Amino acid sequence: MHEITVVQRLKSPKGISGLAILCSFIFIAIAAPFLTSYSPDDISSRPLLEPNSEHLLGTDDVGRDIFSNLLYGARTSLAVALIVSSGVLIIGTLAGVFSGYTGGNLDRVMMRGVDIFLMIPDLPLILILAAYLRPSLWNIIFILIVMGWPVGARITRAQTRTLRVSGHVDFARISGAGNWYVIKRHIVPDLYPIMITTIVMQSIRAILSESGLAFLGLGDPSYPSWGTMIKYAISYPLVFFTDAWMWWLMPAGVCITLLVLSFVLVGQALEGDK
Amino acid sequence: MDNSCLIKIDNVSKVFKRKGMFRNEPEVKALDNVSLTVKKGEVLGIIGESGSGKTTLGKLILGLLKPGSGNISFADIDNSSSQNGKPIVQVIFQDPYDSLSHMMTVEQLVAEPCIIQNRKNFDRNRIVLALESVGLTPVESFLHKYPHTLSGGQRQRVAIARAMITEPDMIIADEPISMLDASIGVDILNLMLDMKERTGITFMFITHDIAAAAYISDNIAVMKEGKIVEYGSREQIISDCCHEYTKSLLLSASTGTFNNTSFDDK
Numbered sequence: 001m002h003e004i005t006v007v008q009r010l011k012s013p014k015g016i017s018g019l020a021i022l023c024s025f026i027f028i029a030i031a032a033p034f035l036t037s038y039s040p041d042d043i044s045s046r047p048l049l050e051p052n053s054e055h056l057l058g059t060d061d062v063g064r065d066i067f068s069n070l071l072y073g074a075r076t077s078l079a080v081a082l083i084v085s086s087g088v089l090i091i092g093t094l095a096g097v098f099s100g101y102t103g104g105n106l107d108r109v110m111m112r113g114v115d116i117f118l119m120i121p122d123l124p125l126i127l128i129l130a131a132y133l134r135p136s137l138w139n140i141i142f143i144l145i146v147m148g149w150p151v152g153a154r155i156t157r158a159q160t161r162t163l164r165v166s167g168h169v170d171f172a173r174i175s176g177a178g179n180w181y182v183i184k185r186h187i188v189p190d191l192y193p194i195m196i197t198t199i200v201m202q203s204i205r206a207i208l209s210e211s212g213l214a215f216l217g218l219g220d221p222s223y224p225s226w227g228t229m230i231k232y233a234i235s236y237p238l239v240f241f242t243d244a245w246m247w248w249l250m251p252a253g254v255c256i257t258l259l260v261l262s263f264v265l266v267g268q269a270l271e272g273d274k
Numbered sequence: 275m276d277n278s279c280l281i282k283i284d285n286v287s288k289v290f291k292r293k294g295m296f297r298n299e300p301e302v303k304a305l306d307n308v309s310l311t312v313k314k315g316e317v318l319g320i321i322g323e324s325g326s327g328k329t330t331l332g333k334l335i336l337g338l339l340k341p342g343s344g345n346i347s348f349a350d351i352d353n354s355s356s357q358n359g360k361p362i363v364q365v366i367f368q369d370p371y372d373s374l375s376h377m378m379t380v381e382q383l384v385a386e387p388c389i390i391q392n393r394k395n396f397d398r399n400r401i402v403l404a405l406e407s408v409g410l411t412p413v414e415s416f417l418h419k420y421p422h423t424l425s426g427g428q429r430q431r432v433a434i435a436r437a438m439i440t441e442p443d444m445i446i447a448d449e450p451i452s453m454l455d456a457s458i459g460v461d462i463l464n465l466m467l468d469m470k471e472r473t474g475i476t477f478m479f480i481t482h483d484i485a486a487a488a489y490i491s492d493n494i495a496v497m498k499e500g501k502i503v504e505y506g507s508r509e510q511i512i513s514d515c516c517h518e519y520t521k522s523l524l525l526s527a528s529t530g531t532f533n534n535t536s537f538d539d540k
Contacts, residue, residue, distance in 0.1 A: 167373030174336050174365050175387040175440070185386075189377040 006196075009269050018265025025259055029074040036068035040224040048244065057247040060229075061236050070251055072224040077207050077259060080141060084206035085199045087145040092152020093195065097187060099153065100160030101179070111157065117150035126209060130218040137220040140213055144206050152198045159194060163187050193270075200267035204260050211256050226252040279349055280361060280444055280476050281312040281335060286344030288330055304330040306500040307344070312444070314349075317470060317477040319491030319508075321484050321523065327500040328480045329368075332446045335478070336365055361443035368449040370429035374421040380405070380432055381417040387440045404435040407472075408465060427458035431465070438469060444476040451486060463490050484520075485527045488512055496520050 009015060028035065038044045038055075047063040049055055057066040099110040126143050133139040163169055169186050177185075213219050214227025221228065233239050233249040286308050292299040304327045312318050320328045333339045334346060348360050364387070367373035374383055384404055388396035405413045408431040421429055430450055437445050447466065451459035467490060470477055481487050487494055494511040496504040496519065504517045515521055 167367045167369060168375040170336075170338055171365060171367070171373055171436070172386065172390065173338065174363070175390045177390045181390060186375055190375075 006270065009272060010266070012269050012273070014265045014273055015269030018262045018267075018269060021258055021262035022266060025074050025255075025262065026078060028071055029078050032068070032071040032075060036065065036071055038065035038068040040064065040069045040072040050243075051247050057251060058244070060232060060248060066229070066248055066251070069224045069229055070226070070255060073226040073229065073252065074255065074259075076137070076223045076225045077210060077256070080137065080144075080210045081203035081206045081263075083141050084144045084148065085202035087141070088148040088152050088202045089195055089198050091145065091149040092198065093156050093188075093191065095149065096153040096156025097160050097183060097191070100157035101164060101183060101187065103161070103164070107157070111154070114150040114153055117147070118154070120147070122147050123209075123212075126213065127216070127218065130213055135218055135220055137210075137223050140210055140219070141206075144209055148202055148205065152202075155194055155198070156191060159191055160187055163190055196270055197267065200263050200270070204263045204267075207256065207260055207263075226256050278313050279311045280314045281349070282347045283308060283310045283312075283331075283335070284345040284347070285309055286331075286334060286341045286346060288327075288334060288339065288342045303500050305334070305341075308497075308500070308502055310495060310502060310505070312476060312478060313493075315470075315474050315476055316492045317467075317479055317490055319487035319494040320478065320480045320497060321482060321487045321494060322497030323482060325499075326497040328482075328497050329448055331497075332365070332448050332478065332480055335446060336363055362440060363444045363446060364437040364440065364442040366430070366433050366437050366445060366447040366450045368452055370421075370426055370433055370453065373433055374429055376420060376422055379418050379420055380410075380424075383421070383432060384436045384439055387436060391440060400439060404439045405432075407438070407469070408432070408435040410435070426454050427461065430454060430458075430462055434462070434465065434469070438473075438475075441473070442475065444478065446478045446480065448480045449482065450479075452482065459486065460489075466490065483527070484523045488527075496523070 010019060041064065043063040044065050045055060045059050045063050047059055047061050049059040049063075051058045055065050055067060057070065060066055060069075095110065095114075099107045125147065126140075129143050130140060133143075163186065169182055172182050172186055210219065210225065211227035211230075214225040215231045217231060219225050219228055229252040230249060233245065233252070236244075236248075239245045239249060286305055287303070288305040290302040290304055292302070306327075308327075308331065310331075320331065322328045330339065334341050350360075378386070381401055384401045385396055388400070401417075402413045405411075405416060410416045410428065410431050416424075416428075416432075421432065424432065433450075450466075451462050454462065463486060466477060466479075469475060477490075479487060479490055488508055488511070491508055493505070493507050495502050496511065496515075496517065498519045504511065504515060504520050506515075511520060512524070515524065
């Protein structure tokens with residue numbers, strides 16, 4: 001995949017709509033303080049207000065502005081997605097390239113280690129760890145990276161093994177290139193498509209896991225999160241008997257869906273779907 | 275070592291071991307006590323069937339594989355561009371789809387050996403000249419193309435330009451025409467002969483096609499099952515070969531695509 005074709009592929013309808021949604025979320029996250037005058041934690045008004053000109057989506061059961069919670073929640077989700085996907089990308093790529101390029105017994109040992117990680121079911125372990133560790137956003141990020149890098153490492157390693165014996169790598173070696181040159185110019189550029197897929201997949205996974213954990217009450221209460229919003233909304237006994245679910249529960253769910261959808265669309269566009 | 279020799283291969287053997295999980299699978303003897311000398315300025319054709327060890331021999335000379343036993347010695351050459359007096363050996367691979375990185379433009383591909391040798395600085399004119407000399411003209415229209423937009427013959431020309439740019443003492447061409455159709459294959463062979471005439475470069479031409487080998491080579495070595503079964507000048511091999519295998523090769527070639535009359539054109 002060349003840089004030109006990356007741009008071309010993103011120009012498909014799917015790519016454009018995915019990028020548009022993603023960019024608007026990024027904009028919301030960055031510009032949150034300018035879009036709302038309330039802090040998400042402030043008990044700014046009477047509880048359970050209906051949407052009005054001051055509170056665009058009303059307030060929740062303790063009087064916090066739902067709209068500003070929604071905006072700041074985008075920050076949390078995007079930050080988790082960014083940190084987890086780049087963490088998985090860096091650790092996975094480094095481990096995969098190293099293991100695949102070195103080969104031999106070291107490769108075998110590392111890959112058995114990766115196998116063990118891949119065998120452990122993700123979500124139960126995250127639940128257990130999140131329950132035992134303090135509920136903090138960094139712990140969630142840490143767990144998601146630890147459980148995510150073996151996938152990246154395995155794919156990267158497979159590609160590295162193929163490239164290591166390919167003609168252009170042989171030619172570079174014959175011309176006198178060292179290992180570092182071969183990795184930098186011949187192996188890593190060929191991994192770009194895999195890296196992009198890794199970022200997309202891991203972002204989706206991070207957003208869903210973070211929201212899911214927050215929904216189960218294992219999230220970080222000090223950060224506003226869409227999962228937490230849904231959790232409070234659902235646990236409020238009367239939410240479905242009034243119209244409150246429409247502005248309290250639904251926007252957070254729609255946001256999660258849209259953000260994940262945008263990543264899926266971008267991913268599909270990069271894979272060449274129109 | 276004799277002055278006219280460039281590379282001397284002494285009783286080289288190479289065995290590939292296959293490690294199974296529970297038992298070792300049978301070994302593959304790719305080369306069995308091969309001795310061969312490559313003379314300066316000649317075109318040495320190596321012919322043999324698949325699995326006869328000809329590519330392994332090439333890889334050993336290139337240093338991609340280590341010989342299991344025996345010795346490969348290089349002549350000392352006064353060459354300003356090479357360290358420790360060892361001749362520069364370059365290669366043209368069989369598969370032009372695999373040997374050119376699809377992430378680089380033609381310019382980057384041809385410049386690569388220069389960049390590896392002298393770090394960043396290289397002469398852009400040399401790249402243009404190299405591309406001109408392999409017939410990729412107008413050069414400007416090719417410089418920024420990616421290999422996947424080129425045809426097989428053009429790719430192989432890029433591979434030749436890339437091998438020639440560091441002015442090597444020897445080029446190992448590992449079945450350079452076997453993936454091209456016949457007419458383009460002849461063009462590539464003529465290009466290599468032309469190169470040899472102009473620069474006096476030594477070629478080692480590995481092929482399974484005895485007609486192509488006869489067309490281009492000065493001397494021919496015939497390999498079978500890891501051994502060199504026959505070695506001699508082109509005329510010797512074509513006219514009075516002794517080994518059964520060479521005879522069968524010649525017989526199959528005379529009914530094949532290459533016509534025997536093409537030997538006389540050279």
